[in-house]
Amino acid sequence: MKNILKNILFTGLFLAGFTAACSPPTAQPLTETPAPTASLVPTATPFPASASTETAPPASPTSEFAPFCGDNSTAAPLPQCRFPVVEESSTFCTSKNPYNLILMTDGMTYEALTDGFRCTDAGIKDDKQMLTCTGQMASEFEIEVCDPACVVPTVQAENTKCPSDYNYNAFQGCCTQEIQLLNRNCMTFKFKTTTCVIDCSVYTSKAGCNANSSACYWDDRGDSCHARK
Numbered sequence: 001m002k003n004i005l006k007n008i009l010f011t012g013l014f015l016a017g018f019t020a021a022c023s024p025p026t027a028q029p030l031t032e033t034p035a036p037t038a039s040l041v042p043t044a045t046p047f048p049a050s051a052s053t054e055t056a057p058p059a060s061p062t063s064e065f066a067p068f069c070g071d072n073s074t075a076a077p078l079p080q081c082r083f084p085v086v087e088e089s090s091t092f093c094t095s096k097n098p099y100n101l102i103l104m105t106d107g108m109t110y111e112a113l114t115d116g117f118r119c120t121d122a123g124i125k126d127d128k129q130m131l132t133c134t135g136q137m138a139s140e141f142e143i144e145v146c147d148p149a150c151v152v153p154t155v156q157a158e159n160t161k162c163p164s165d166y167n168y169n170a171f172q173g174c175c176t177q178e179i180q181l182l183n184r185n186c187m188t189f190k191f192k193t194t195t196c197v198i199d200c201s202v203y204t205s206k207a208g209c210n211a212n213s214s215a216c217y218w219d220d221r222g223d224s225c226h227a228r229k
């Protein structure tokens with residue numbers, strides 16, 4: 001009998017301990033975590049373009065003019081031109097025609113500018129080019145001498161206007177106050193022919209005198225022919 005009670009008591013204690021070991025733990029109460037508060041960051045709102053109070057800077061006062069010539073300008077540099085050196089060597093007559101012997105820098109070109117005169121090449125002397133010019137006696141004439149190796153460019157510019165007291169330099173395309181040489185590689189020289197001595201008094205008619213007008217001229221008041229001086 002006592003063994004039966006012990007077994008019943010032991011079995012009850014075993015079931016009580018097993019029940020306690022298998023029961024789930026007591027749940028802890030849940031606490032809510034507060035949601036983060038969003039911070040407001042002010043943002044700049046751009047003004048519309050029409051509301052801008054800024055104005056564009058005024059245009060440069062020289063924008064309406066061509067650029068100024070100078071070291072910082074974009075103007076084309078002028079070429080190094082040789083200036084012709086021309087001098088008269090002598091005057092003489094051949095077959096009663098006057099001639100001028102002229103010496104100039106070798107390699108130059110020349111042209112007689114006065115009507116009735118012509119110039120021809122006479123060779124080289126002392127590294128100088130010689131030419132002879134002839135025409136009417138005792139008359140002035142002009143020749144133009146140029147350096148053909150000097151080609152002065154002309155800038156094709158859109159704006160050729162310059163401020164007051166400035167001149168437009170067509171060769172460089174800029175404004176300058178310097179004296180502009182329109183043609184640096186050409187120069188004009190003036191000479192005068194001599195009188196070849198002839199006896200003009202032998203011409204008793206105006207027609208005969210005028211036929212030798214290079215040396216003689218007809219005086220209407222004296223009805224006589226005279227030598228040119």
